[in-house]
Amino acid sequence: MGEHAYTHCKIRLDSVIDGTDQSGISRKIGWQGGGGYKFYELAPTLIVQDKYGNPVFSDKYNAEMLVAAVAKINGFYYAPDSENFWKQGFSQDNSYIYVTTQYLTAAMLDGIAAELSPMENLLICSPAFDIGLGKRYDNINVRKIPQSVLSKCEFGADNYNLNIVDAPVLDEEEWEND
Numbered sequence: 570m571g572e573h574a575y576t577h578c579k580i581r582l583d584s585v586i587d588g589t590d591q592s593g594i595s596r597k598i599g600w601q602g603g604g605g606y607k608f609y610e611l612a613p614t615l616i617v618q619d620k621y622g623n624p625v626f627s628d629k630y631n632a633e634m635l636v637a638a639v640a641k642i643n644g645f646y647y648a649p650d651s652e653n654f655w656k657q658g659f660s661q662d663n664s665y666i667y668v669t670t671q672y673l674t675a676a677m678l679d680g681i682a683a684e685l686s687p688m689e690n691l692l693i694c695s696p697a698f699d700i701g702l703g704k705r706y707d708n709i710n711v712r713k714i715p716q717s718v719l720s721k722c723e724f725g726a727d728n729y730n731l732n733i734v735d736a737p738v739l740d741e742e743e744w745e746n747d
Contacts, residue, residue: 588602588603645660671695678699696714
């Protein structure tokens with residue numbers, strides 16, 4: 570989160586692991602190095618505003634990245650099925666997700682429903698669809714994207730700095746004792 574993750578945090582963690590950092594508690598306990606960590610980079614924001622102020626998908630995402638992001642945000646594992654195009658991800662209890670950037674028609678939904686087992690559930694995310702499709706089948710839930718995404722993520726943020734109010738302040742003596 571920010572350039573300091575590369576210029577300070579990662580460098581410090583690397584030196585603690587390789588044993589060259591002897592500040593803080595390392596010297597006190599005779600730390601010789603070892604261990605490891607995972608360093609993640611946050612993806613750019615998925616939703617941006619177009620020139621009219623409407624929420625749209627960022628052009629930094631290709632179709633596969635978009636499907637994977639929408640699946641993850643809605644609690645599904647991204648895992649496209651080789652036989653059924655509409656099984657792009659799964660969750661528990663035979664639940665699947667299908668993300669499309671096309672307008673969803675009743676005919677398209679009926680075609681998918683014909684292939685869906687009564688024991689399976691499907692979440693379809695589409696930017697627009699015919700009126701009433703969300704209530705057409707008991708085991709198919711239709712949501713408009715990006716609204717399904719907007720409710721679960723921070724809008725328009727490439728900087729995920731935490732907004733900490735009244736954060737505790739350690740004086741130098743407390744910092745050195747840690």
